Amino acid sequence: VAPMSRWRLLLAKCLDWGSVALLTILSTIRVAHPTAPENPEGILDYLHVSLVRHYVAIILSLAILALVGKVAQEVLSSVSKVRVKAVLNALHDGLFVGIPEQERYHNRVTLFRANRKRDQLKPYCRSGTQYQRSQTFFYVSEDDERQNEGVAGLAWFRNATIFIDDVPESCSTWDDCERCRAYAEATYVPPELAAKMKVRARCFLALPVRSFDGAIWGVLVIDSRKPGGIDRSRDGVVELLNSALGKML
Amino acid sequence: MGVKSQRIALPNVEGARVIVHGRHGEMVVSSSAYDVPRYVDVKVSDSENRLWITFGYIDSEEAERRDLDPNFTVLVGVNSGKLLGLEARNLSRSTGEVVISLVKAVDQQLEHATRDNQKLNYGMIRNVVKDRVAPLLAGA
Numbered sequence: 062v063a064p065m066s067r068w069r070l071l072l073a074k075c076l077d078w079g080s081v082a083l084l085t086i087l088s089t090i091r092v093a094h095p096t097a098p099e100n101p102e103g104i105l106d107y108l109h110v111s112l113v114r115h116y117v118a119i120i121l122s123l124a125i126l127a128l129v130g131k132v133a134q135e136v137l138s139s140v141s142k143v144r145v146k147a148v149l150n151a152l153h154d155g156l157f158v159g160i161p162e163q164e165r166y167h168n169r170v171t172l173f174r175a176n177r178k179r180d181q182l183k184p185y186c187r188s189g190t191q192y193q194r195s196q197t198f199f200y201v202s203e204d205d206e207r208q209n210e211g212v213a214g215l216a217w218f219r220n221a222t223i224f225i226d227d228v229p230e231s232c233s234t235w236d237d238c239e240r241c242r243a244y245a246e247a248t249y250v251p252p253e254l255a256a257k258m259k260v261r262a263r264c265f266l267a268l269p270v271r272s273f274d275g276a277i278w279g280v281l282v283i284d285s286r287k288p289g290g291i292d293r294s295r296d297g298v299v300e301l302l303n304s305a306l307g308k309m310l
Numbered sequence: 311m312g313v314k315s316q317r318i319a320l321p322n323v324e325g326a327r328v329i330v331h332g333r334h335g336e337m338v339v340s341s342s343a344y345d346v347p348r349y350v351d352v353k354v355s356d357s358e359n360r361l362w363i364t365f366g367y368i369d370s371e372e373a374e375r376r377d378l379d380p381n382f383t384v385l386v387g388v389n390s391g392k393l394l395g396l397e398a399r400n401l402s403r404s405t406g407e408v409v410i411s412l413v414k415a416v417d418q419q420l421e422h423a424t425r426d427n428q429k430l431n432y433g434m435i436r437n438v439v440k441d442r443v444a445p446l447l448a449g450a
Contacts, residue, residue, distance in 0.1 A: 215337075218425075219339060219425060219426035219427065220342075220390065220425045220426065220427035220428075221339050221340060221341055221342060221345075221425070221426040221427045221430060222325075222339070222340045222341070222342050223337060223338070223339055224337070224338040224340070225332060225334075225337050225338075227335060228334065229334060243334065246333050246334060247332070247333055247334030247335075249333065268342055269342055269344075269427075271342075271344050271369065271389075271390065273369055273370060274369070274370070274371055274372060274389060275344070275369055275371030275372075275387045275388070275389035275390040275392075276389040277389070277390075296340075300325070300342060300343035301343060303342070303343065304342075304343040304344060304368050304369075307344070307369070308369075
């Protein structure tokens with residue numbers, strides 16, 4: 062099903078980009094040649110006459126097509142996100158067993174995706190219902206490890222699974238104190254970024270997510286506010302679900 | 311004389327892990343499922359004096375060939391850099407020497423590894439060659 066969705070998504074993108082490109086090209090032609098030839102001779106002349114005569118209708122049709130392409134992209138990507146979210150929720154439920162309902166959101170499973178320039182990891186999908194609109198992103202670099210932020214950045218650069226536990230607790234309200242600085246240091250994030258975080262987890266497991274051809278796509282981060290909150294005896298299952306995720310994307 | 315091939319399943323190979331000192335205490339770095347070999351194919355051609363070893367993973371990464379010397383070629387993943395295969399030519403030596411050369415070829419890759427996933431993968435491959443491939447070659 063996933064490759065089919067990918068083709069549909071590509072088609073929707075082509076529709077969107079094609080319509081926008083045609084809109085620009087036809088508008089430029091219309092501005093450059095506002096009057097149609099009186100005695101059209103070749104095919105280009107006839108096309109020019111049609112463009113001038115039906116300009117408004119053509120532009121409107123292309124605008125509608127571009128809109129349809131955009132809507133289709135939204136629908137199709139949300140469909141694939143629903144599938145991804147189902148995997149993340151399954152992972153969350155499998156890892157954090159017996160957690161009281163009110164504490165469920167203390168543990169999260171988040172999939173970060175690299176941007177096109179491959180210098181940022183942005184949240185793509187998160188388990189559960191809390192913190193769904195997080196804008197937190199991490200800078201990453203493939204050349205210099207020091208340029209990588211967060212445990213996600215470490216997993217990205219090292220291209221391996223990273224586990225960090227017992228991170229020192231920060232103050233409940235962020236302050237530029239020693240405790241908060243120690244938290245930022247231990248989690249590899251700049252203090253200004255740590256200050257903005259709504260959740261300051263203390264146990265992290267970050268896994269690189271690769272596509273079928275071995276190229277790194279993003280990073281899966283499992284975190285818990287509780288030290289020792291991630292059960293490492295289930296690493297095998299986590300790794301397998303993570304690789305399944307890579308094949309879905 | 312002829313070509314002999316055999317597949318060795320590796321269901322119990324666990325991902326390698328190392329403990330490194332992070333900024334605050336210990337950090338565990340382990341290989342991801344993509345870098346853990348699931349099987350190894352060993353093919354020997356007596357007539358050509360050649361040996362091919364191919365490692366199978368859960369993904370299908372394209373291979374890049376790296377000639378180490380006229381007798382040895384390693385195949386590494388173009389994106390991840392993990393070891394996908396080894397090719398040995400002119401096999402006129404004893405099995406022991408062949409295994410030593412194979413391990414040496416893996417070690418040579420280990421020296422040039424730039425990422426943790428490569429270092430962990432090469433370590434696992436080294437063990438697979440010594441523990442699983444060598445006995446097979448000795449019995450071939």
